[in-house]
Amino acid sequence: MKRLAVSLTLFLVLSLGVGLLVSGSEVLDWGIAGGLFAIAVLGECFRFWIRRTRSKKRDSSSV
Structure with a gap:
């Protein structure tokens, strides 16, 4: 859970930075920042889903 929070915080800061750089004379380009x-x-949701399906496959194999 800590990795998710750190990752999303990093991407939030990066997307806001890109939104500021691209905006020009406006304060912030919310469309680009929000899209990023x-x-x-x-x-992150895809990574969580992949991890969950792999762990289910590992648990379901019977020996």
Whole structure:
């Protein structure tokens, strides 16, 4: 759980930074920052799903 929080915090800061750099004269480009953060959240959810399915396969094998 700690890794998830650190990872999402890092991606939040990075996406806000990119939103500021791309915005130009505006304060922040929320579309780009939000889109990048959404991609990061989807990636973390995918990583969690992959880890869960692999552990289920490991548990289900009978010897």
